[in-house]
Amino acid sequence: MRHGADEIDGLVPVWERDGLSPSLIANLELGKRASRLALLLEQALRPDLAELGLTYAEFDVLATLRRVGEPYRLKPGDLARALLLTTGGISNMLQRLERAGHVERESDTGDKRSRWVRLTPEGLRVCEAALETSGRVYEDMLSGVPDETVRRAADALRDVLVTMGRRRLR
Structure with missing residues (x-):
């Protein structure tokens, strides 16, 4: 069920x-809408x-460390891979997070x-607060979208990501 037009x-x-071609247009629409959705959620948070x-980005680092479970630690290279960054790209961020405790x-x-x-214990405390905030923001941003629509969209995007994830990237 469509509820109107969007920017795409x-x-x-x-x-x-x-x-x-219609198939390329559909592919472009998918990519543009996925990017726009991520951007809107990030801007709101x-x-x-x-x-x-x-x-x-710093929240992403803390949440990744929390996700691995106690003792909440990773090697910098593993952390960078989990975040889809280079080790150089994460270095400055880790320095800022270290300075902040x-x-x-x-x-x-x-x-x-x-x-x-x-x-750190302080990092875990801040991460928990940020995760709680993130949940509230996501609920607020997606309010008005029926639960079944969210579920269908999440499942459809999973199907796309599973297929795309099998491809080797250059």
Whole structure:
């Protein structure tokens, strides 16, 4: 059931005029809508995270460390892979989180060349508050969208991601 047009619908006539195939147009619509959805959710969450002293990316780091369970630690390379970042891309973020007291780096007793990044008790507290806030923001942003629509969209996106995830990226 459609409830009206969105920003992406305005692009379709241009793509049709340019001779793009219906299947390519559908692919473009999917990608644009997925990006737009992620952006809207992130924008809505940013102010509340800022009140906790976090950026969206920093929240992502803390939530990833929390997700692995106690002792809430990962090697920097594993953390970067989980976040789809390079180790260089995560380095400055880890320094900021360390200065804020949310993470600490500790030596790996089994490998002197390696270190762990571990969530501190303060980092866990802030992460829990951010997760609670995130839940409220998502509920607010998706209010008015029927639960069954959300479920169908989540399931459909899973199907797309499973197929896409099997492809090798360059």
